[in-house]
């Protein structure tokens with residue numbers, strides 16, 4: 166192995182410390198370490214370390230002075246559109262789906278640090294009556310949207326599911342899908358691939374050793390997508406399948422509408438190459454990016470980078486000036502992604518985060534720092550928006566579309582409880598709209614929950630499988646005029662029973 170050391174080019178590029186403990190490693194450890202080192206792109210590494218050191222020395226200038234809100238007339242909106250327009254967009258989206266032109270892409274490389282789990286977030290069970298995980302809910306929505314498109318157009322369509330994972334999430338995700346028989350989706354239509362990892366670096370640009378034979382590595386942010394699409398030939402796969410439109414989304418939103426036909430149809434009708442769903446922010450401090458313009462060009466300014474004074478700005482009616490909250494649901498044409506891959510992926514901004522990165526000191530002791538000692542550089546998925554020729558934003562209703570799982574239970578927002586309640590409340594509303602009454606054990610009518618916040622009373626336990634209904638459609642024929650005891654779990658079996666009654 167040692168004879169292979171020459172394969173690690175130029176560790177003298179200021180990074181010789183990486184091999185400091187080499188003589189102490191056993192053969193197996195050397196083997197693994199060498200493997201890791203030989204995968205580093207060294208020119209890239211040097212640029213990366215220099216960039217990190219520069220960023221630590223002089224943080225990049227704030228964008229705030231150049232920000233302005235997106236003009237309201239250029240934002241599409243579910244709330245402000247009439248039924249007819251929504252139906253036209255929905256039909257357009259279903260048509261595209263039925264013709265195999267739509268794919269979905271899941272960003273699932275994150276580590277779930279805030280949620281505090283050691284496994285991929287998609288495997289999380291928020292405690293629904295069905296016990297379903299986020300991955301299962303998403304898989305079932307794909308089934309259903311294919312079925313809705315097929316029913317309308319007599320097709321037999323496929324919505325391929327691209328899943329970007331990282332070194333942390335690929336193996337457990339693969340195993341989980343296999344164990345669950347790919348949730349009855351065709352395995353060849355699920356394409357998992359890995360984003361790159363990059364080293365964490367000290368403030369003076371040195372790669373951090375996490376162990377004597379291990380570099381501290383982290384995924385390159387969800388904007389690592391564009392490099393990963395190239396590394397893994399995903400755009401070629403899309404082309405082969407005839408996929409022209411891609412709905413990209415984050416793993417953690419329990420209400421995500423996979424391949425939402427209304428959003429797809431809206432973007433296609435507007436001739437957009439790039440689009441983002443937004444919700445109105447609940448408060449100035451809500452941790453969501455804002456869709457806005459910077460120097461006249463549409464982009465997202467992330468919650469970690471906006472100045473509090475800017476986030477707090479209010480208009481004449483007391484409304485937030487920057488209220489278009491990014492929910493990490495994006496639309497891209499394949500042509501746009503090809504353009505990004507060919508011409509722009511190297512220009513994506515590097516966002517700098519100062520983190521506590523565990524390391525071994527020069528004496529070989531393991532240290533858990535109490536204050537930030539390292540820099541992690543990340544790219545953001547939305548940083549390609551400025552390269553778009555026709556970007557559109559589409560405002561959707563929070564209670565129908567956005568309840569992310571970020572924090573562990575106990576937090577006031579974005580927790581397993583708030584996610585569970587948001588879904589149950591939505592399904593309660595659907596049941597009510599289908600003219601069903603939900604009743605408790607003694608037979609009292611339950612009111613539909615007005616709100617799904619963790620502090621409120623939990624909503625009635627009414628869960629409707631995505632295999633039965635995707636957005637509340639088709640429920641009247643099953644539920645109209647019935648008094649249904651809770652907990653109600655309306656899955657396909659129960660739906661058949663109700664239909665037969």
Ligand SMILES: CC(=O)N[C@H]1[C@@H](OP(=O)(O)O)O[C@H](CO)[C@@H](O)[C@@H]1O
Pocket residue numbers: 387415452453454455465467468490491492493544545546547569
């Ligand atoms: C880089 C990136 O995509 N950040 C997104 C993403 O934030 P995270 O905190 O990284 O999960 O999801 C938020 C919505 O849940 C969105 O508001 C934000 O802009």
